[in-house]
Amino acid sequence: MKQLYHDMKPWLLILLRRRQHFVIGALLVWITLLAGLSLLGLSGWFIAACALAGIALAAGLPSMLDIYVPGGGIRFFALLRTVARYAERLYNHNTVLTLLADLRYRVFGDLTRLDETALKRRRASEWLSRLTADIDTLDNLYLRLLVPPFVGLLCILVVSGFIAIWLPVIGAVTALVLSLLWLVVTLGYGWFGFANSYQQVNDQDELRRLVLDQVQASAELMSYQTNDWYRARVDQHEMRALSNQRQLAHKSAIGNAIVAAVTGMLVVGVLWLGSFTLAAGHVAGPILVMAVIAVLGMNEVFTTLPAAFLRAGASYGAAQRLNGLSAAAKDVVMLNLPDTSCGHQVVFQHVSFHYPDAAYSVLSDITFTVPAGERAVITGVSGAGKSTLASLTMGRISPTQGSVAIAGNAPSHLMPENRAEHFAYLTQQVDLFDGTLADNLRVANPDANDTQLWEALSQVGLDRWVRHQPGKLTTQVGEKGQQLSGGQARRVALARLMLCDPAVVLLDEPFAGVDQFTAQHIARSLDSWLIGRTVIYFVHQVEDASLLPKVEYCWRLAEGGLITDTLDYIGNN
Numbered sequence: 001m002k003q004l005y006h007d008m009k010p011w012l013l014i015l016l017r018r019r020q021h022f023v024i025g026a027l028l029v030w031i032t033l034l035a036g037l038s039l040l041g042l043s044g045w046f047i048a049a050c051a052l053a054g055i056a057l058a059a060g061l062p063s064m065l066d067i068y069v070p071g072g073g074i075r076f077f078a079l080l081r082t083v084a085r086y087a088e089r090l091y092n093h094n095t096v097l098t099l100l101a102d103l104r105y106r107v108f109g110d111l112t113r114l115d116e117t118a119l120k121r122r123r124a125s126e127w128l129s130r131l132t133a134d135i136d137t138l139d140n141l142y143l144r145l146l147v148p149p150f151v152g153l154l155c156i157l158v159v160s161g162f163i164a165i166w167l168p169v170i171g172a173v174t175a176l177v178l179s180l181l182w183l184v185v186t187l188g189y190g191w192f193g194f195a196n197s198y199q200q201v202n203d204q205d206e207l208r209r210l211v212l213d214q215v216q217a218s219a220e221l222m223s224y225q226t227n228d229w230y231r232a233r234v235d236q237h238e239m240r241a242l243s244n245q246r247q248l249a250h251k252s253a254i255g256n257a258i259v260a261a262v263t264g265m266l267v268v269g270v271l272w273l274g275s276f277t278l279a280a281g282h283v284a285g286p287i288l289v290m291a292v293i294a295v296l297g298m299n300e301v302f303t304t305l306p307a308a309f310l311r312a313g314a315s316y317g318a319a320q321r322l323n324g325l326s327a328a329a330k331d332v333v334m335l336n337l338p339d340t341s342c343g344h345q346v347v348f349q350h351v352s353f354h355y356p357d358a359a360y361s362v363l364s365d366i367t368f369t370v371p372a373g374e375r376a377v378i379t380g381v382s383g384a385g386k387s388t389l390a391s392l393t394m395g396r397i398s399p400t401q402g403s404v405a406i407a408g409n410a411p412s413h414l415m416p417e418n419r420a421e422h423f424a425y426l427t428q429q430v431d432l433f434d435g436t437l438a439d440n441l442r443v444a445n446p447d448a449n450d451t452q453l454w455e456a457l458s459q460v461g462l463d464r465w466v467r468h469q470p471g472k473l474t475t476q477v478g479e480k481g482q483q484l485s486g487g488q489a490r491r492v493a494l495a496r497l498m499l500c501d502p503a504v505v506l507l508d509e510p511f512a513g514v515d516q517f518t519a520q521h522i523a524r525s526l527d528s529w530l531i532g533r534t535v536i537y538f539v540h541q542v543e544d545a546s547l548l549p550k551v552e553y554c555w556r557l558a559e560g561g562l563i564t565d566t567l568d569y570i571g572n573n
């Protein structure tokens with residue numbers, strides 16, 4: 001219980017910030033329900049009173065009934081119910097959307113503070129689940145788990161209090177029975193469905209992951225003829241999820257049956273107990289009818305509670321998963337790098353790095369300095385740790401030991417906008433969006449005009465090819481650049497990089513996938529563009545030292561350490 005409170009607390013606090021919305025929203029729901037109950041009760045009273053007056057007149061007895069006041073009351077409650085329902089829906093939906101924005105703001109805030117290691121540890125489908133399903137599940141808290149039970153309690157109080165004015169014993173019995181029913185369909189049902197609804201969130205997450213994987217890997221699955229095997233795995237999970245969902249549906253149906261049975265029995269009980277009071281002449285017949293019908297109307301107040309509380313486990317599961325995000329998000333002081341025209345100095349001091357789930361450190365005791373405006377190359381076999389070193393330089397991850405400083409500041413503490421302005425990183429994996437060439441290039445510089453785009457394309461030797469395309473700059477590149485060759489996609493990524501004006505440039509295998517002639521052309525363009533910037537090339541090995549002009553520093557990564565090399569030595573290797 002303590003753990004439950006601890007896990008839910010941050011999200012309840014977010015809801016608490018909107019307590020005024022909660023009170024007004026609950027009040028509107030309460031007015032709607034009371035208007036409905038009053039309409040039912042008064043109508044029952046009116047019909048019973050009319051019937052009795054009619055019977056009395058038929059028997060020749062004098063009888064009088066004011067039909068205008070109750071008739072007016074019925075119209076008033078009917079109108080009030082409609083207006084209150086409309087206002088309640090409008091207000092509460094607005095509140096839910098406001099809360100949704102609050103929750104998303106909080107989760108996005110946590111996401112932006114996650115480093116690359118934390119982001120990579122989860123799959124894209126898991127992030128999708130957290131940003132959509134989990135937030136939506138938590139969003140249920142307000143409209144399903146907080147407002148209805150609160151309003152239910154208020155209704156119990158008002159209805160039993162109202163009945164108690166004429167029938168105190170019946171009022172007390174009604175309060176007792178309805179309070180017990182309230183406990184069963186709220187706390188009891190939260191406990192009863194907890195495991196199933198908790199499981200449901202995980203099932204949905206797992207299914208989403210499996211289906212997304214199937215879509216993404218459909219080409220491979222088809223080429224290996226393993227579609228049926230994979231489909232069977234999805235089916236297996238689906239069956240498990242369906243069986244759990246069926247259990248939840250059964251429990252929900254049982255809940256509705258309990259509500260119908262208890263309110264039904266209470267109606268009979270009130271009628272039975274009331275008949276003694278009526279026989280004793282302590283209450284008028286229409287009043288008893290009104291009490292009975294008001295109790296019958298309580299069915300509407302309780303009917304949504306079992307299904308809502310069955311999902312309490314899902315809300316808790318969602319809260320727990322989102323709490324994991326907050327725990328991983330690091331609070332850091334955000335810094336800005338000064339503007340400079342001569343690059344920034346990059347300093348690594350005794351840096352070690354260990355991925356959380358890895359058996360050993362990828363990098364250990366790395367120390368080097370690249371002075372501002374100078375160029376360096378770091379080589380290493382596949383898996384030596386070059387991309388990890390680049391990520392440390394970019395501040396995407398923080399060292400386990402030692403320090404990284406760019407112009408004296410830890411790069412992981414830089415404001416994201418500042419980092420985007422001062423750093424440029426050509427990664428091995430190129431990300432192009434499904435759009436035109438121009439759109440993809442303008443990601444780096446939205447204000448770039450067509451001349452600048454052509455200039456960037458010519459620097460990477462792609463302008464001739466683009467001019468031969470019917471769409472020119474509006475040529476579609478396809479999802480992830482699939483309509484381009486691997487080498488062309490990398491060159492578009494490089495052209496995009498060259499539309500920026502960064503102080504520190506990291507180039508991971510900039511010449512991969514291009515022929516010797518194009519590589520020479522790109523190297524010349526890069527040489528002039530890199531003037532005044534601090535540059536680190538990351539390559540497996542230097543096959544042609546002429547591709548790396550003005551490189552002053554050469555290091556080789558081996559077994560986690562950094563060894564000083566000479567460019568001639570590497571070039572001859």
Ligand SMILES: Nc1ncnc2c1ncn2[C@@H]1O[C@H](COP(=O)(O)OP(=O)(O)OP(=O)(O)O)[C@@H](O)[C@H]1O
Pocket residue numbers: 117120121355356357358362380381382383384385386387388389428540
């Ligand atoms: N997110 C991660 N979690 C755990 N281990 C990782 C992670 N990323 C990389 N590694 C491990 O760290 C080591 C270095 O990886 P890294 O990608 O830095 O090498 P690299 O030199 O860039 O290789 P390549 O040239 O093939 O790209 C590898 O053994 C890899 O398995």
